[in-house]
Amino acid sequence: MTSPWSDFVRIERTPNGVGRITLERPKALNALDLGMVRALTEALRAWRDDPTVVAVAVRGMGKDGPFGAFCAGGDIRFFHQAALAGDARLEDFFTEEYALNHLIYTYPKPYLAFMDGVVMGGGMGISQGGRCRIVTERTKMAMPETNIGLFPDVGGGHFLARCPGHVGEYLGLTGTVIGAHAALSWGLADVAAPSADLPRAWEALGTLSANSPAAFEAAWAEWTRRAGWQHAQARTVAPLAPELDAAFAADTVPAIVAALDRAGTEAATQTLALLHQRSPLMLHVVLAQIRRARGMALADVLRMERDLVRHCFHPHHLGRTPAQSETVEGIRALAVDKDHAPRWNPARIDDVTTAMVEPFFASPWPAHAHPLRDLR
Numbered sequence: 001m002t003s004p005w006s007d008f009v010r011i012e013r014t015p016n017g018v019g020r021i022t023l024e025r026p027k028a029l030n031a032l033d034l035g036m037v038r039a040l041t042e043a044l045r046a047w048r049d050d051p052t053v054v055a056v057a058v059r060g061m062g063k064d065g066p067f068g069a070f071c072a073g074g075d076i077r078f079f080h081q082a083a084l085a086g087d088a089r090l091e092d093f094f095t096e097e098y099a100l101n102h103l104i105y106t107y108p109k110p111y112l113a114f115m116d117g118v119v120m121g122g123g124m125g126i127s128q129g130g131r132c133r134i135v136t137e138r139t140k141m142a143m144p145e146t147n148i149g150l151f152p153d154v155g156g157g158h159f160l161a162r163c164p165g166h167v168g169e170y171l172g173l174t175g176t177v178i179g180a181h182a183a184l185s186w187g188l189a190d191v192a193a194p195s196a197d198l199p200r201a202w203e204a205l206g207t208l209s210a211n212s213p214a215a216f217e218a219a220w221a222e223w224t225r226r227a228g229w230q231h232a233q234a235r236t237v238a239p240l241a242p243e244l245d246a247a248f249a250a251d252t253v254p255a256i257v258a259a260l261d262r263a264g265t266e267a268a269t270q271t272l273a274l275l276h277q278r279s280p281l282m283l284h285v286v287l288a289q290i291r292r293a294r295g296m297a298l299a300d301v302l303r304m305e306r307d308l309v310r311h312c313f314h315p316h317h318l319g320r321t322p323a324q325s326e327t328v329e330g331i332r333a334l335a336v337d338k339d340h341a342p343r344w345n346p347a348r349i350d351d352v353t354t355a356m357v358e359p360f361f362a363s364p365w366p367a368h369a370h371p372l373r374d375l376r
């Protein structure tokens with residue numbers, strides 16, 4: 001049945017105690033709106049507290065049926081409209097989405113994410129905290145937010161900071177799209193499956209016999225091994241190209257740019273071209289976000305990101321209104337006017353100052369009034 005919170009979320013519980021969720025908004029690549037976030041949260045809380053439920057799985061509906069697309073992130077068109085209209089639901093969305101991400105990370109039962117097709121932004125937020133993150137040859141994974149004048153949130157600081165070497169900075173700043181191989185190598189997936197296997201795997205969830213979450217996890221692991229799926233432990237880590245890793249180790253964005261310029265390889269030149277398309281302001285913010293997140297617990301990372309997203313849409317410290325925010329401009333260019341020509345402000349990486357970046361990290365709320373104060 002569809003959730004009472006959203007027609008875009010189908011919720012079912014199999015007789016053997018597996019909660020199954022299907023995102024059903026294929027025309028927007030299953031982009032998440034507030035109703036979908038609430039539907040997921042309510043289902044997950046109910047199943048967490050139901051002793052007869054042993055595991056949960058989530059997938060997306062593609063244009064030709066189940067699978068083929070997981071989730072392209074938060075509904076950026078809604079962000080744009082809501083920011084321009086001063087719609088208070090935007091703030092609720094941010095708080096509730098981050099709380100959902102935290103719920104998934106701390107979920108006491110196996111959470112399986114079938115990450116077939118597009119997995120971006122908020123799609124990473126509802127999968128990276130899972131215990132079994134399944135990718136396929138069709139997976140297109142990214143944290144593309146610098147392309148829309150935003151930053152890799154939904155726990156991006158947490159999971160990007162934990163990638164090997166300086167992969168996290170590379171992915172977060174450039175928004176590069178990766179496939180199954182890189183996702184497995186860099187700790188962003190647990191198992192790779194042929195997409196053709198997914199329908200029977202989904203059905204198998206309803207047949208595995210397990211009377212506890214631990215027994216389910218063991219039975220599922222055995223099923224995937226028999227199916228010949230490739231587990232992350234079996235892989236050697238494929239590093240980022242050495243010149244990219246060295247460049248993204250630099251202390252500042254201009255120093256990263258200079259290092260890529262000096263390296264001059266094809267990979268460095270392509271990476272440099274990507275960086276020059278992104279919001280210069282947000283490149284600086286994202287570098288600081290990932291570096292700070294390395295020393296922080298998940299709940300603190302999400303609180304920091306909640307502060308950052310508030311400043312992104314209310315950039316008073318830059319003397320700008322919500323309508324003049326870098327994010328509203330980035331979404332306009334990508335998904336509203338679709339001219340793909342954002343007018344970033346400042347336009348040049350070298351023109352971003354510390355005084356523009358540092359206030360993003362000052363919380364607009366005292367600790368006792370923070371919207372995510374209860375996360376542990």
Ligand SMILES: CC(C)(COP(=O)([O-])OP(=O)(O)OC[C@H]1O[C@@H](n2cnc3c(N)ncnc32)[C@H](O)[C@@H]1OP(=O)(O)O)[C@@H](O)C(=O)NCCC(=O)NCCSC(=O)/C=C/C[N+](C)(C)C
Nearest residue numbers: 027028029031072073074075076077094118120121122144
């Ligand atoms: C590269 C993408 C994913 C796919 O490109 P494509 O060419 O294969 O498909 P197309 O762009 O035509 O998309 C099909 C339709 O889906 C709509 N769409 C796609 N993504 C979204 C989205 N995130 N929100 C709303 N609608 C979306 C797209 O407009 C098309 O609709 P029409 O046919 O024009 O009616 C490409 O779609 C893309 O780059 N999408 C954006 C990806 C992105 O930036 N994701 C991150 C979003 S921010 C986020 O997730 C953070 C959330 C946290 N928080 C809320 C707290 C800020």
